[in-house]
Amino acid sequence: MKKVLILHPAHWEQTMGGAELQISYLVNMLKDKNYEVHFMYEDNGKQISNVTKLKLHPLKRIKGKNKLGKGWILYRKSIFQKFNEIQPDAIYTRLYSSWSGFAANYAKQQSVNHILAVASDSDLMRVQGKVSLLKPLDVFEKKLVSVAYNNATYILTQNKIQQELLRKYFNRTGIRINQSTQFCKEDNIKKDNEIIKIIWIANFKKIKRPELYVKLVEKFEKIPNINFTMIGRSDEVYNELIDRAEKISSFKYLGEMSNPEVNKYLLESHILINTSDYEGFSNTFVQAWMRKVVVLSMNSNPDEIISNQQIGFICPTIEELSSKIELLVENKILREDMSNKAYQYAIENHSIEKNLDKVISLF
Numbered sequence: 001m002k003k004v005l006i007l008h009p010a011h012w013e014q015t016m017g018g019a020e021l022q023i024s025y026l027v028n029m030l031k032d033k034n035y036e037v038h039f040m041y042e043d044n045g046k047q048i049s050n051v052t053k054l055k056l057h058p059l060k061r062i063k064g065k066n067k068l069g070k071g072w073i074l075y076r077k078s079i080f081q082k083f084n085e086i087q088p089d090a091i092y093t094r095l096y097s098s099w100s101g102f103a104a105n106y107a108k109q110q111s112v113n114h115i116l117a118v119a120s121d122s123d124l125m126r127v128q129g130k131v132s133l134l135k136p137l138d139v140f141e142k143k144l145v146s147v148a149y150n151n152a153t154y155i156l157t158q159n160k161i162q163q164e165l166l167r168k169y170f171n172r173t174g175i176r177i178n179q180s181t182q183f184c185k186e187d188n189i190k191k192d193n194e195i196i197k198i199i200w201i202a203n204f205k206k207i208k209r210p211e212l213y214v215k216l217v218e219k220f221e222k223i224p225n226i227n228f229t230m231i232g233r234s235d236e237v238y239n240e241l242i243d244r245a246e247k248i249s250s251f252k253y254l255g256e257m258s259n260p261e262v263n264k265y266l267l268e269s270h271i272l273i274n275t276s277d278y279e280g281f282s283n284t285f286v287q288a289w290m291r292k293v294v295v296l297s298m299n300s301n302p303d304e305i306i307s308n309q310q311i312g313f314i315c316p317t318i319e320e321l322s323s324k325i326e327l328l329v330e331n332k333i334l335r336e337d338m339s340n341k342a343y344q345y346a347i348e349n350h351s352i353e354k355n356l357d358k359v360i361s362l363f
Helices: 018-032 072-086 098-110 121-126 137-151 160-170 210-219 236-245 259-268 283-289 302-308 318-330 332-349 352-360
Strands: 003-007 036-043 055-060 090-093 113-117 154-157 196-201 226-231 251-255 271-274 294-297 312-314
Touching: 003 018, 003 072, 003 098, 018 036, 018 283, 018 352, 036 072, 055 072, 072 098, 072 137, 090 098, 098 113, 098 137, 113 137, 121 137, 121 160, 137 160, 154 160, 196 259, 196 318, 210 226, 210 236, 210 318, 226 259, 236 251, 259 283, 271 283, 271 318, 283 294, 283 332, 294 318, 294 332, 302 312, 318 332
Parallel strands: 003 036, 003 090, 036 055, 090 113, 113 154, 196 226, 196 271, 226 251, 271 294, 294 312
Antiparallel strands: none
8 A cells, every 4th residue: 555645744634725635635535546545744733533534743842943944844853753663655745845755865865756736826936035034944845945946756736827837937847736625416505596605715814805805895885785795814913903894784703714614605606706916726626616606706716717718707996896796796697607607617627536546636
């Protein structure tokens, strides 16, 4: 039985983001195909049920590791001890981190495969950027990420931009893998067209720009047949923003939710709003399309899918977002046509089996 090691700083049961969701899909499929799956991660203390029966290798969190930059490199000794203990046949990484560099070096020394997945366009851009002298640990992170891009056996990309940047900066050819999402039966998708439900889903970060969604909500404060929902992990920095939005009767902030809970809300939603500065390929896009939700995105349009497939609109300003919302609210025929196209596109291009079979073949 082949041993695969997933080397990633977060286990999805402790911290859920886009990368962790895709890793969970991959792990389940590896287990179904009888691989021995090991998972090494930074332990934040939250209980893990481990229903998939992985061989877990938690690393004790190093306090203050990020004072001088991202301190992933401080786990080097523990990681290599685990490498020698596990002796994996293949290693998978999916983050801008020195851990990918460790994996690339070990895999090269032991003649095993290292599969490196690009998680975001910014992963490739940051390798070329400058590092602050106030954060010297970031110098080591950047150097080891470059080692990973230069030496990984295979590099997986999400879109054409990542393919081009990989070729430009590292003279490497990436393997394009679409984001995956769980299949949803069409019979399970039911929309109440009396009230148009608009949703925003992301963990609150500067690049996600949640304040723009709140501005959008405020513009529709007095429109009776539209509801706005916001889902995602927040912190004290955004308390004032949430308090402001919750004064509007048509708005609800639901906080952090599990992926099944998010999908439940998408089943009832009509429009997904994305306000991010940039994305790689947002998981919420494919989850939304699989549930007949039209996407309105301010910046992210991976491979121009949203516009070319006519399954949403690109709206760089709040005014354009407002205009397209009004259009979709008023024009039921257009809204349902776009939502049906979105569902068909997701079925044809983003199924877990179709995409992850390609990845597993590399192990």
